[in-house]
Amino acid sequence: MTDIAPSTVVPSVQTDQLAVDTLRFLAADMVEAAQSGHPGMPMGAAPMAWTLWSRHLRHDPADPEWADRDRFVLSAGHGSALLYGLLHLFGYDLPVEELWRFRQLGSRTPGHPEFGETPGVECTTGPLGQGLAMAVGMALAERMTAARYPEVTGHRTYAIVGDGCLMEGVSHEVASFAGHLRLGGLIVLWDDNEITIDGAVGRSCSDDQAARSAAYGWHTEVVADGTDIAAIDAALIRAKGDPRPSFLAVRTVIGHGAPGVAGTSKAHGSPLGAERLAQAKELAGWTLPPFIVPEQVEATCAVLASIGGAEHATWLEEFAEFDAVAPERAAEFRRARARLLPAGLPDALEAVAAQAPRATRQSSQACLHAALSVMPELVGGSADLAGSTGTVCGEVVHRDDFTAGAVAFGIREFGMAAILNGMSLHGGFRVFGSTFLVFADYLRPALRLSALMGQPVIYVLTHDSIAVGEDGPTHQPVEHVESLRVIPGLQVLRPADDVETALAWELALSRVDGPTALILSRQSLPQLDTAETATRPRTAGTDSAPSPTVGTVAARSSTPAGTSIEIVATGSEVAPAVAAAAQLRADGFDVRVVSVMDRSRFTPDAAAHTISIEAGSTAGWAGLVDLAIGIDEFGHSGPGDEVMARHGFTVRAVLDRIREYLDGAP
Structure with missing residues (x-):
């Protein structure tokens, strides 16, 4: 599929400024109405967000789930009012009444973006750094999809991150991973406002973020003036032409235009107050009542949205041509995106049962290979433990070939889990990741988001008890199974032999609304006597999930x-x-x-x-x-x-x- 050119409609300088001010004051009005929220980030980052959405982002507000849309992740999720303003302006199903209800119970404008609650929100963000990590996962999924279906794949992934995202350790894990794989098509804009909640960034961090990104193998640029739309646009154009992931450091002022608080932590997490907000509007020459969008901005966004709709229509024509030429591949593409299981899965899993004792991690390895034989969309890997966790599954993807289904995540448990979330959210893949159970503590924040977002990520967690032995108590999980069971929405399965391990895999793969943790042994276990297990449940067909069973x-x-x-x-x-x-x-x-x-x-x-x-x-x-x-x-x-x-x-x-x-x- 050919690369997508920037929008042919370029707003005038006057329209740009009007749109930027609209985003700033929609955000400030939302926070003021709720008397809760973060106005500073949206007011500072509005120019970069508008530049991206008006000139580069390929999307169709009429169909937020279009498979080949560009993905946009607001990793700095506390600035959610900025994202809601963009979605409202471009015609997503987010009416002005929802902006008035910002942060209110039952609204589609929650305090931090929540996947599934708001049309156009690609993932749940707020825990800093994880949005960036999920964007890396989306970019990886795009490259793997393009390797399999180049005829109908050609999108990018964009993210806006803040200082907090870059300070969190997970950002280092995933930035290193993305640079290693040269995930071109991933473009990250840094809202470089030099402020955190407690004060100036310099109180706790003096990293050269651009140099750090370059060291990881990223293309980097610095935009010295975050209000210069032409400079931001030019940087985005160069980033899109670079085969590496791109990191654009955009210098901004938090709370831009708000007298007395702009450039300080006071603009971070509190309403501006009616008097200061009125002063900010007066300085900007803004005379419209709260939540009113100027007609010029409304008309421009409608035109831009229609261009996205036309691009979507062109893609549908391309997919129809693809379907006519390669109907089996097209059907596979649709089945994988719909998360439908292939008909041969139950038989493939049932065939793994053996007579000799073996560890359930080995049983799981056999199940994984059986599932892979009928599910090419099943992809994943381990945190450098594939041989031990039973997740060796062929050649691994590398920067020159993304056709394989195995991923070498390296010793990056948190990064691995967050990347898996991004891959799952992207669509078209069923994903798994593995490590020792005791190291579930390293990835728990991302696993929690898997559950919160209802993503069917499979966590293969092995070496499940003190029977691990010689490695000692640092490697012997004691409290871990119990701690996983208290996470809402997480299915925790600890099978006893081959038959149960096969059932556990089918339960995990049949589930499409939440994650599963498979808890597996290091040591060999006997196969339970089938003569004594006449009442053992068998799996159901592929038209439904396996019948629920307590055991x-x-x-x-x-x-x-x-x-x-x-x-x-x-x-x-x-x-x-x-x-x-x-x-x-x-x-x-x-x-x-x-x-x-x-x-x-x-x-x-x-x-x-x-x-x-x-x-x-x-x-x-x-x-x-x-x-x-x-x-x-x-x-x-x-x-x-x-x-x-x-x-x-x-x-x-x-x-x-x-x-x-x-x-x-x-």
């Missing part, structure tokens, strides 16, 4: 007698639970064992003594079962089986705990 009945007493006991366990603890149950049956108890792969779906049997066994924190189990057997302390360095034994995870030790409980039970 698997792994073993049941054939002759009920006396006290009824329900032992629930997850992952590596299911097999020892089955062994303990056999001993308890010999004592005359009625016992069943349930493998609870997903605890959120589990309800204990009120008529039985329910006992949980999981090699991790008991915090979540304690209020759910009668006896929670777990680990509420850090582990030790040593062979995995010895460490497990020291913490009471042998069949004998478990039996002693259960018998002690039963002796004292009513």
